[in-house]
Amino acid sequence: MAVTAEQIHRILPPLLEKALGKPCVIKQCRRLTAGASADTWKLEADCAGPRQWILRLDAGAEDLGMAPGKRWEALAQQEAGRSGCPVAQVVAILSGDEGLGEGYVMTALSGESLPPVLLKDHAYEFARAQFCHHAAAALAAIHRAPTDKLKGLPTQDALLQVEQLYAMHLSYGEQLPVFSLAYGWLKKHAPKITKPVLVHGDFRLGNFLLTENTLNGVLDWELTHLGDPMEDLGWLCVNAWRFGRRDKPVAGIASRRDLFMAYEKATGQPVDPARVRYWELLGTFKWGVICQYQANSYLSGHVPSLERAAIGRRVAETEYDMLVCLQEQLELSHAD
Amino acid sequence: MPINRPTADELTSAIRKYRNKPDPDAKVDGYYQKIIAHLDALLEREALLGEAFARGERSRCISTAALLGLPENDLEEICRCFAEDDISDMLPLIIELWLPLAKEKLAIDSPRYRK
CATH class of the missing domain: 3.90.1200.10 (Aminoglycoside phosphotransferase (APH), C-terminal lobe)
Incomplete structure (x- = not known):
């Protein structure tokens, strides 16, 4: 079952508040892609100032059998970032128990990928x-x-x-x-x-x-x-x-x-x-x-x-x- | 190295299914129309070149089986032999045999790829 914007508005703010120690309000969320292996959303939030974040959730539909899962994906990205690789900063990691499946929230970066x-x-x-x-x-x-x-x-x-x-x-x-x-x-x-x-x-x-x-x-x-x-x-x-x-x-x-x-x-x-x-x-x-x-x-x-x-x-x-x-x-x- | 799936019939059916229920978003539909144009051209090329390709493939199977001393010249036996790397020092000759066929297949599936 696909995650809805309503679920994100309801479930995510307390998790972000816990991770960041500041009150957070999601003002807008928009699905970017419902890809084969990730369901990606763009979030506009207020958390001691305006924030732009990306939420990546496990799409759960397809797996080549080689993916470690969204939680480990986030941890790897975090470690690479600490070593100096340019990556989006991981803001919060979702274990799956919260009701949105495994996933993570990260900062939105600027740049061109096409x-x-x-x-x-x-x-x-x-x-x-x-x-x-x-x-x-x-x-x-x-x-x-x-x-x-x-x-x-x-x-x-x-x-x-x-x-x-x-x-x-x-x-x-x-x-x-x-x-x-x-x-x-x-x-x-x-x-x-x-x-x-x-x-x-x-x-x-x-x-x-x-x-x-x-x-x-x-x-x-x-x-x-x-x-x-x-x-x-x-x-x-x-x-x-x-x-x-x-x-x-x-x-x-x-x-x-x-x-x-x-x-x-x-x-x-x-x-x-x-x-x-x-x-x-x-x-x-x-x-x-x-x-x-x-x-x-x-x-x-x-x-x-x-x-x-x-x-x-x-x-x-x-x-x-x-x-x-x-x-x-x-x-x-x-x-x- | 048979023509890959989806086969021509399967592609024709995929196009028909989409045409029966096109995407309501004009932008998305435009994207799919480009795919259809690409597939229509591919199907035309396959109708034109497919038989010659199949003959070429058959002749490669016979030559490969002879080269490797196989009792059978069917694809299954050749694939088994290749997968077991049971080809001794014949790799250069095998590449020489199959690379032109790979080019023939590209002439059907993706003629601009090598350019």
């Missing part, structure tokens, strides 16, 4: 030029965040993810040799993690708020987990997140070399390019399974949306990309 605008608009030229520097600084903060308070996050190494995704792929009943080929290779070459760190899990264009000068916020922590830091770098380079700019592997903006140099400078740790490429292939495989998942949600009658039906045919893009990634892997190993 990839076509960020990639084309002249206003973001400086932000694009500085993108690797800012993205690497954000990643460094995420990856150095202490994990002792994040024990509830799952550790997801490469092999676990590959097995989970292939099982999902098989459940859709399509015989697609490229998925099997990528799976066989990824399974055989899966890197082991020596020291799991906090990983964002969906660090890509579309989940960043950029102002004209800087990266103002890293959004959408719903796939966060503990794992290999190289995963975030690889996912940022997946072709789907280049939005048509195939020649600029990092978010359609920059080269891998620029990102790796910026990351090494920000962390003092060397980047393992082969491992990043591994995660890029795994990311492409993951995106392919997500496309199948979304198409299947239409085919099973769960989400009767034409958009969901159409995305099934984007699987062809991921099959092509997986073969190209495999070919590049071979070229790289040959060059070694």
Whole structure:
């Protein structure tokens, strides 16, 4: 059952008063998206002055089986913020007992997130030029965040993810040799993690708020987990997140070399390019399974949306990309 | 590497269902009309290129089975072999065989993707 504005007006103020120690009145609340995995609302409140907040609630409808839940999502975001990653400040965390389901309230940040605008608009030229520097600084903060308070996050190494995704792929009943080929290779070459760190899990264009000068916020922590830091770098380079700019592997903006140099400078740790490429292939495989998942949600009658039906045919893009990634892997190993 | 689901029939049915009950919001409907135009074009391409693609796929299955010494050349057996990474050092040849087919599939599903 979807949460209503009336429930928010009734349930949230005492929780916010308890969290902030000040009287709070919600003046307005407006649903922004009723997405697949989060129900997001914009709140205008008075709490010792005007406030603009975002409420994210568990939509409860769909789950790829990889999300830790809204409470842990909020805690991860909080820890990353304390380490210096630009994130919205978490104001209150909802355990689920309050009557709205699991969720959290955070400050609303300014900035633009739409990839076509960020990639084309002249206003973001400086932000694009500085993108690797800012993205690497954000990643460094995420990856150095202490994990002792994040024990509830799952550790997801490469092999676990590959097995989970292939099982999902098989459940859709399509015989697609490229998925099997990528799976066989990824399974055989899966890197082991020596020291799991906090990983964002969906660090890509579309989940960043950029102002004209800087990266103002890293959004959408719903796939966060503990794992290999190289995963975030690889996912940022997946072709789907280049939005048509195939020649600029990092978010359609920059080269891998620029990102790796910026990351090494920000962390003092060397980047393992082969491992990043591994995660890029795994990311492409993951995106392919997500496309199948979304198409299947239409085919099973769960989400009767034409958009969901159409995305099934984007699987062809991921099959092509997986073969190209495999070919590049071979070229790289040959060059070694 | 068959054409992915939804199949042409399933897409046609999805379009019909939407047309029977379009979104009342003009802005949302405009968005869905763009999706329909995209899918109509895709279906036209599939009608034109689909049979040649299926022949190409069949020939890849036969060549792959021969390459790997498989007794059967059906997709299930090939997928099993790939998933077990039971391909020895044949990966470059397998990519050489299947990459052109992936491009043929893109010519149906997303022709501007590689540009």
